[in-house]
Amino acid sequence: MTDGRLVLSAPAVPEVLEVVHSMLAQLWARADSWEQRDRSRFELAVIEVLGNVVEHAYAHDAESGRRFDITLVADDERVVASLADNGLPVALDLSGVALPEDELAESGRGLALATAALDDLRYERVEGRNHWTLECRRGSAG
Numbered sequence: 001m002t003d004g005r006l007v008l009s010a011p012a013v014p015e016v017l018e019v020v021h022s023m024l025a026q027l028w029a030r031a032d033s034w035e036q037r038d039r040s041r042f043e044l045a046v047i048e049v050l051g052n053v054v055e056h057a058y059a060h061d062a063e064s065g066r067r068f069d070i071t072l073v074a075d076d077e078r079v080v081a082s083l084a085d086n087g088l089p090v091a092l093d094l095s096g097v098a099l100p101e102d103e104l105a106e107s108g109r110g111l112a113l114a115t116a117a118l119d120d121l122r123y124e125r126v127e128g129r130n131h132w133t134l135e136c137r138r139g140s141a142g
Contacts, residue, residue, distance in 0.1 A: 005073050012054045012066035012085060020050055023072055031074035034138065038079075041117035042136040046072075046081045048114045049121075049132050053085045076138070078119075083132040089125050 006023045010016045024043050028034060053068050068085040115121050120135040 005071060007069070007071045009067065009069045012068045012087075014054055016054065016068075017047060017050060020046065020070060023070070027072045027074055027079070031079065033076070034074070034079070038136055038138055038140075042079050042081075042134070045114035045117040045121070045134050045136070046070075048111065049081075049083060049134060052111065053083060053087065053130075053132075056087065056090075078135055078137045080136075081132075081134040083134075084129045086128070087130055090123060090130055 006027055008016075008019065008023060010019065021043075024039075024046065028039055050068070050070070054066075066085070066087060068083055071082045073080045073082075111121075114134065117136070118134050119137045119140050120133070122133040124131050
C-alpha cells in the first residue's frame, strides 16, 4: 500500500463531522488491509476529538470564525490524524483524562474515550493554534 494523505480545511461546525466521516471512508479505501477493530477505534477517537473542537474551540478572531484543519495519513503500520484549530488555548493534562464518575453524565467522555482507543494522543499550542496528533498502530490494543 502506498501512503495515503487526505487534507481538509473547514469551518468548525457540526456538519463537518459528516465530511470527516467521508474522509475516513476514503482513507480506508486506500488502506484496505486494516482490520475493522483498528479502523473503529481510530474513527472513534478522530470524531471525539473533532467533536470537542467543534463544541469548544472558540475563535480568537470572531471575523474569521472557528476553523480547523485535518490531515489523515495511513501506511502499513499506523494511521495518524493531525488536527489544528484557531480556538482559544486549552488547559489540559492528557495524562489525567478519565471517564466521569457519573455514568449518566452527558459530557466529559470524549477525550477519555479517545485516549483509551489510541496508541498516542498529543496536544500542544503552537503559534496561536491548538494542535492535536492522534495515532493508532495496527493490531495494538490502544
